[in-house]
Amino acid sequence: MDESSNSEWNWDFYEELVDDVEENKNIIQCISCGKCVGDCPASKVSSFNVRKVIGKVLRGDKSVLKDSDIWYCYLCERCKRVCPKDNINIPLLIINLRNESFKKGYGPKYNDLRKYVEMSERFLKTGVVLDEPLGKKLPAERIDELNEICNFARIKYVFKASKSTTKSKKRKDKS
Amino acid sequence: MNTTNLALNLTEIEEMYPENPIDFFRDKKLCLFKACLEKYFPGVRFGIEDFLTDLELNVMTCTNQSCCSGTFFQRNLITRAQFGAINERNLSEINKIADILLFSCNGCYNSLIRGREFLNNPDVRKKTQDILNQLKNKNNSDNYPGKYEIVDDLKLKLVHDLDFFYLIKNSVVNALKYDLKDMKVAVHYGCHYLNLSRDKDSIDEYLRPKTKLEELITLFGGNPVDYQERESCCGWGASQVVIHPKEALKITFNKLKSAENVGADFMVTPCPTCLYTLSKPEYREKMQKWYGEKLEIPTIHLNELIAILRGCEEERCITLRRKTPRIEEIFEIITQ
Structure with a gap:
């Protein structure tokens, strides 16, 4: 049983998250009923527990960013649907926490995202995630639009990181 | 903005066309949203495309549509505003050519509905429009032909294939x-x-x-x-x-x-x-x-x-x- 006294509440972390994603302000309405945990696919196969995550955030416990738990969320939105409160958007909170985790360098390394390197590359070069899509390809001039939209996004960093990795690998192979 | 406006109102169609809901679609242009995984399962696209063609409905796909990008948003590779801009670009392009947009994929459907929901946040909405304005500013160049605005009351309505087939179930059964x-x-x-x-x-x-x-x-x-x-x-x-x-x-x-x-x-x-x-x-x-x-x-x-x-x-x-x-x-x- 996860018990806390009032003196343990610390709003700094919560306020940081709300500053970044305003919708997170609603997590304060959580009544700890546990419906989200009971219906969560990730909770059945890992130690991911939405109620604990929210509890940590409301106590200002940033260890939640280091925990591997948040990376087990299925983003299936079941918790959002079964939550008796109206506007608690747990999947959005998890995405926000993962973002903070990335920023602090705790998240998965780009190597762990290697499947996404290929997908990112294809999206930025062709506008689709898989090669040889069904039907006509996106015209070249439209692909520039997508690259402009994705400026400064991680999708470009993983793509660029993969290019430098490939180059250094080629150099190694040559030598 | 009421995001439910984006979804096709099925109840209204059932009330307007109680006998034959398919009649609602007779004078409409229907666009199939291209899902990436249809590559592995072409029958998912052909299954509905051939059926709508046989029903003599006006069906098409949009060449200028990109992937929904939901997978990148979910893995923190793009921001909410960038996700919103990709969605709005697609909605804007498809809105030019069609009245109804059909989805064979839960992920694509959720991406476009959710992308719109994010715009209820004024900060995300402003950032999304700023990104779209960047494209507009480059509009003189041949590489940037699109001019995009967030359109609150889109003519285009979205419907999932399951909801669509259920609505016109009598027509489906008659075709089997x-x-x-x-x-x-x-x-x-x-x-x-x-x-x-x-x-x-x-x-x-x-x-x-x-x-x-x-x-x-x-x-x-x-x-x-x-x-x-x-x-x-x-x-x-x-x-x-x-x-x-x-x-x-x-x-x-x-x-x-x-x-x-x-x-x-x-x-x-x-x-x-x-x-x-x-x-x-x-x-x-x-x-x-x-x-x-x-x-x-x-x-x-x-x-x-x-x-x-x-x-x-x-x-x-x-x-x-x-x-x-x-x-x-x-x-x-x-x-x-």
Whole structure:
């Protein structure tokens, strides 16, 4: 049983998250009923527990960013649907926490995202995630639009990181 | 902005056209949103495209549409504003050429609905419009032909293929050449159809169980079976099957096993991403290795199933590119 006294509440972390994603302000309405945990696919196969995550955030416990738990969320939105409160958007909170985790360098390394390197590359070069899509390809001039939209996004960093990795690998192979 | 405005109002159409809801679509231009995974399951696209063409409806795809990018947003590779801008670019392009946008994929459908929901946040909306303005500023260059604005009251309305087929179910049944011969069918809706947040707008919608797939299966002459894991995830979980395969495939295994336990002949889903996870031979092999049991239940997309029942060529429904366990057996049983 996860018990806390009032003196343990610390709003700094919560306020940081709300500053970044305003919708997170609603997590304060959580009544700890546990419906989200009971219906969560990730909770059945890992130690991911939405109620604990929210509890940590409301106590200002940033260890939640280091925990591997948040990376087990299925983003299936079941918790959002079964939550008796109206506007608690747990999947959005998890995405926000993962973002903070990335920023602090705790998240998965780009190597762990290697499947996404290929997908990112294809999206930025062709506008689709898989090669040889069904039907006509996106015209070249439209692909520039997508690259402009994705400026400064991680999708470009993983793509660029993969290019430098490939180059250094080629150099190694040559030598 | 009311995001439900984006979804096609099915109740209104049923009231306007109680006899033949298909008549609502006669003078409309219908666009099929291109889902990336249709590459592996072309019958998902052909199944609905051929049917709408046979009904003499005006059906098209949009060349300027990009992927929905939901997968990148879910993995923190793009921001909400960038996700919003990709969505708005697609909506804007399709709005120019069509009245109705149909989705064969829960993920794409959820992406476009959710992308719009994010715009309710004034900060995200401003950032999204700023990104679109960047494209507008570069508009003189040949590389940037598009001018995009966030249009609150889009003419374009969105509908999931399952909702569409259910709405015009009489027309679907009339077009069938075969029936399901009382076969036992397990239905899998998929999380991003079951858990739509707009269903929370009314208590009736929230509490009402979703039964459209079961009702369609019954109309097709099949026997929908209840099973314990009916509402559980397929295991994809925004790429969990790639990142944590052992845990994710345990969910897939439990789902398929639960359907096999009640004697289902096959499983039907309205989502190609779920279909990919539930049917990929490599995943079936891993499940056998890790959980000690070979699961053989075939899985099929609703659009493919309708194509088979309409008597389409195998290449236009389940396709020869796909060899999943016992899928051809089901094809033979239906069409014999």
